[in-house]
Amino acid sequence: MSRPISQQRILNVDLTQRRTWAEKVAQDDLVKYLGGRGIAAKLLYERTRGGVDPLGSDNVMVFATGALTGTNAPSSGRSSVTCKSPATGLYLKVSVGGHVGAELRYAGWDYVVVSGTASGPVYLWIDDEHVEIRDARHLWGRGTRETDDLLKAELGDEAIRTAVIGPAGENRVLFSCIMVTRYNSASRGGVGAVMGSKNLKAIAVRGRGGLSCASGKEYYALAGQMRRKLAADSGSESLYNWGTSGSIPGLDEMGMLAAYNFSRVAIDHSERLSGQYLLDQGYLIGRESCFGCSTACHRYVRTLTDEWGRVRDAGPELETVLSLGAECGITDTEALLVANRLCNDLGMDTISAGHVISWAMETYERGILDKESTDGLDLRFGNAGAQHTLLNRLARREGAFADLLANGTRHASQEVGRDSGTWAIQAKGLEQSAVDTRAAKSYALAFAVNPRGPDHLMTETFAEFGFTQESRDVIREITGDEAYANPRLTEKRADIVRWHEDVYGASEALGFCVFTSTAAFAVNPRNMAQLFSLGMGVPLDEKQLMLGGRRMVTIERCFNVREGARRQDDVLPWRMMNEKVPTGTNAGMLTDQAMLDGLLDQYYALHGWDVATAVPLRSTLARLGLAELCGDVALEG
Amino acid sequence: MEAEILNLTLDVAKCTACRACELACSFAKEGFFSPSLSRIRIMQAHEAGLNVPIVCVNCASAPCIPACPTGAVYRDRTVPVVRIREEECIGCGECIRACPFGAVDRPQCKEVALMCDLCDGNPACAPECIYGALTFDPKRQPAEAKRWATAKVIAARVREK
Numbered sequence: 140m141s142r143p144i145s146q147q148r149i150l151n152v153d154l155t156q157r158r159t160w161a162e163k164v165a166q167d168d169l170v171k172y173l174g175g176r177g178i179a180a181k182l183l184y185e186r187t188r189g190g191v192d193p194l195g196s197d198n199v200m201v202f203a204t205g206a207l208t209g210t211n212a213p214s215s216g217r218s219s220v221t222c223k224s225p226a227t228g229l230y231l232k233v234s235v236g237g238h239v240g241a242e243l244r245y246a247g248w249d250y251v252v253v254s255g256t257a258s259g260p261v262y263l264w265i266d267d268e269h270v271e272i273r274d275a276r277h278l279w280g281r282g283t284r285e286t287d288d289l290l291k292a293e294l295g296d297e298a299i300r301t302a303v304i305g306p307a308g309e310n311r312v313l314f315s316c317i318m319v320t321r322y323n324s325a326s327r328g329g330v331g332a333v334m335g336s337k338n339l340k341a342i343a344v345r346g347r348g349g350l351s352c353a354s355g356k357e358y359y360a361l362a363g364q365m366r367r368k369l370a371a372d373s374g375s376e377s378l379y380n381w382g383t384s385g386s387i388p389g390l391d392e393m394g395m396l397a398a399y400n401f402s403r404v405a406i407d408h409s410e411r412l413s414g415q416y417l418l419d420q421g422y423l424i425g426r427e428s429c430f431g432c433s434t435a436c437h438r439y440v441r442t443l444t445d446e447w448g449r450v451r452d453a454g455p456e457l458e459t460v461l462s463l464g465a466e467c468g469i470t471d472t473e474a475l476l477v478a479n480r481l482c483n484d485l486g487m488d489t490i491s492a493g494h495v496i497s498w499a500m501e502t503y504e505r506g507i508l509d510k511e512s513t514d515g516l517d518l519r520f521g522n523a524g525a526q527h528t529l530l531n532r533l534a535r536r537e538g539a540f541a542d543l544l545a546n547g548t549r550h551a552s553q554e555v556g557r558d559s560g561t562w563a564i565q566a567k568g569l570e571q572s573a574v575d576t577r578a579a580k581s582y583a584l585a586f587a588v589n590p591r592g593p594d595h596l597m598t599e600t601f602a603e604f605g606f607t608q609e610s611r612d613v614i615r616e617i618t619g620d621e622a623y624a625n626p627r628l629t630e631k632r633a634d635i636v637r638w639h640e641d642v643y644g645a646s647e648a649l650g651f652c653v654f655t656s657t658a659a660f661a662v663n664p665r666n667m668a669q670l671f672s673l674g675m676g677v678p679l680d681e682k683q684l685m686l687g688g689r690r691m692v693t694i695e696r697c698f699n700v701r702e703g704a705r706r707q708d709d710v711l712p713w714r715m716m717n718e719k720v721p722t723g724t725n726a727g728m729l730t731d732q733a734m735l736d737g738l739l740d741q742y743y744a745l746h747g748w749d750v751a752t753a754v755p756l757r758s759t760l761a762r763l764g765l766a767e768l769c770g771d772v773a774l775e776g
Numbered sequence: 777m778e779a780e781i782l783n784l785t786l787d788v789a790k791c792t793a794c795r796a797c798e799l800a801c802s803f804a805k806e807g808f809f810s811p812s813l814s815r816i817r818i819m820q821a822h823e824a825g826l827n828v829p830i831v832c833v834n835c836a837s838a839p840c841i842p843a844c845p846t847g848a849v850y851r852d853r854t855v856p857v858v859r860i861r862e863e864e865c866i867g868c869g870e871c872i873r874a875c876p877f878g879a880v881d882r883p884q885c886k887e888v889a890l891m892c893d894l895c896d897g898n899p900a901c902a903p904e905c906i907y908g909a910l911t912f913d914p915k916r917q918p919a920e921a922k923r924w925a926t927a928k929v930i931a932a933r934v935r936e937k
Contacts, residue, residue, distance in 0.1 A: 140806075140808075140810070140885050141806070141808040141809075141810060209809055210799070210809050211796065211799045211800070211803065211809065211904075238793075238795075241811075245810060245811065245812065321822060346812075347810075347812040347883060347884060347885070348810060348812070348885075349802065349806065349808040349809055349810025349812070349813065350808060350809045350810070351807070351808035351809070352808075355803070355807055355808070359803055363904070366796075366904075366906070367906070370906045421935075424825045424932070424936070425789075425792075425825040425826060425827075426792050426907075427792055427793060427827075428792035428793055428794035428795075429794075430794070430795060431794060431795065431796060431799065432792075432794050433794065433796070433906050435792035435794065435907065439825035441825075441936070451823065451825060
């Protein structure tokens with residue numbers, strides 16, 4: 140009927156042997172690594188060795204739920220998928236909302252660890268304690284929505300929650316994603332290709348059990364309090380009203396609206412990309428929550444003219460309208476709704492898909508690519524029709540050009556040559572999210588040291604802008620002075636980044652959406668630690684919680700060191716380090732190599748890592764209790 | 777005059793499927809979190825982009841009452857709701873078959889049917905719905921509020937076409 144949330148269970152799935160077995164997480168590990176992202180980091184480190192082929196059977200995928208997922212803790216329904224990335228050859232953690240994490244916990248499982256490769260297409264069916272590896276040949280090649288429908292029909296239960304890949308994941312597109320409960324995407328780093336390489340089309344879950352907390356009533360009351368505080372936050376209101384793309388007008392005003400493959404910071408008619416426009420023009424037909432969320436930033440939208448196709452589906456996020464929209468020179472709302480649906484249905488990350496295409500568009504406009512090399516596509520900026528055709532071809536690697544782009548911009552620009560790498564918006568092999576790191580120095584540092592590549596989804600330092608009193612308070616708490624809430628300063632950036640890494644990691648381990656703790660601040664280290672204690676029946680204070688976050692970041696770093704990554708890999712895309720912001724309030728700004736080096740020196744020293752190589756020191760690992768786990772890669776000192 | 781019937785008021789268009797009501801209900805009734813044991817359930821109608829809460833509406837004719845062979849299902853007079861005397865319920869499922877909404881159910885792990893009883897007039901779920909999809913106001917019952925809610929849903933559907 141119900142089990143304590145502190146009793147964490149792993150479902151191991153070996154697809155090669157077609158075998159599944161249960162395992163328990165040690166209580167000490169739960170306190171040390173806090174759950175979700177933390178336990179996943181440990182499991183991946185232990186169960187892979189350096190140099191494994193990301194698309195081979197030795198790569199391991201860890202599906203992890205948050206330690207508080209399935210309870211009334213606000214917006215705590217998020218899960219993560221962790222593996223080695225085929226795009227970067229480095230550590231990959233992706234986070235995702237929706238309902239599948241809670242369902243998995245109610246089924247009695249907190250982690251699913253998938254290893255090996257099935258001999259043919261299969262899916263995993265988890266029906267409470269009953270676990271089955273089933274034939275998926277009839278699902279192979281199908282879109283994510285249809286797969287979800289077919290699974291529900293085949294298993295005879297509409298309440299099933301799924302995580303599925305589309306054709307892009309099957310075809311090992313290096314920016315393919317996993318779609319979760321239809322609308323939510325575990326997006327980055329080619330996580331879908333890893334699933335595809337294992338011949339695993341889907342995971343379907345039905346859970347009927349329950350979860351209990353050690354101090355139930357106190358837990359329920361505190362979580363409820365946090366929930367109301369979060370709902371009252373001004374940031375939550377904006378996210379509810381307009382979704383994540385409600386910040387388009389703000390970005391425009393700040394001169395930070397990435398456009399035309401980051402060669403500009405503004406675009407005409409940018410309002411057509413905004414959540415405000417979706418609402419005002421009648422595109423918005425519903426607001427959706429992830430499990431247990433009090434914000435509901437997710438959208439449900441429709442097309443009005445069906446000029447580009449008919450959409451009744453999930454709405455586009457901010458990063459989607461920037462990457463597939465402004466970066467490609469497209470502001471046609473209807474075309475974007477269709478591009479978004481295409482990516483979701485084919486199973487592709489919109490950030491990378493957008494930036495692969497925006498790179499191709501710039502290369503085409505410079506005359507380096509022509510219609511012959513693009514398999515007949517007129518890839519000028521703004522050509523939405525060509526973009527849609529290319530998205531379809533990318534997912535199936537149809538034609539030589541799509542096959543080239545399906546390996547990402549790093550690979551494509553190396554093949555095309557002629558300096559095209561200087562406008563490939565990637566580092567470590569991952570396309571940068573559409574955040575301008577030239578004028579925000581904590582962001583620049585955080586993106587450069589991000590183990591999976593340059594984006595805002597391993598940690599985010601929104602507070603450095605100091606937009607609200609709450610953010611200025613956070614900066615004062617970290618640095619002692621709220622004057623440091625200024626994104627143009629380089630002082631104290633390492634302190635700001637590391638604090639956010641700790642909080643972000645802890646939030647994700649517990650299952651919280653990071654909006655709750657690093658954009659709004661109603662969820663904070665103090666109440667997270669309290670809630671963890673009440674839920675698990677194990678005392679944990681704020682400092683220990685932050686250390687848990689630190690451990691994750693350190694294991695993730697060690698994983699990359701084991702793969703051979705060093706200080707020189709912690710960079711930003713060439714354009715972000717060599718071309719100044721062209722116009723607007725940030726005109727002339729840049730985070731060049733010399734400035735980045737200064738930031739990196741601060742950051743590695745603060746972490747207790749060797750400043751020359753960025754390798755963690757043995758004494759640092761010992762202090763964190765990680766000497767046994769990661770000691771193999773440490774430097775003496 | 778209409779017989780007094782207490783009800784939750786549902787505004788389908790506002791529901792985001794956060795399922796806080798399911799958590800509140802299962803916690804209030806069972807002491808732990810389990811949507812399967814919640815007396816209110818959120819159904820996601822993906823194609824329409826709508827989420828629909830399903831819960832006992834305490835209908836006047838209440839077909840579950842005559843369907844029950846043991847007389848366990850009855851209309852309470854203190855709090856005007858339809859409820860189930862658990863000690864008399866034999867778990868036969870007749871009330872489940874009789875309910876036109878699917879608002880009554882017997883989960884696998886239970887021997888008795890589960891039905892919303894409005895927590896004796898102080899429902900745990902309604903205050904947790906921060907989106908306003910689920911409200912409870914004994915003074916404004918139930919027709920007017922429901923007319924508004926229904927009108928909005930129909931309007932949304934018509935606009936959709």
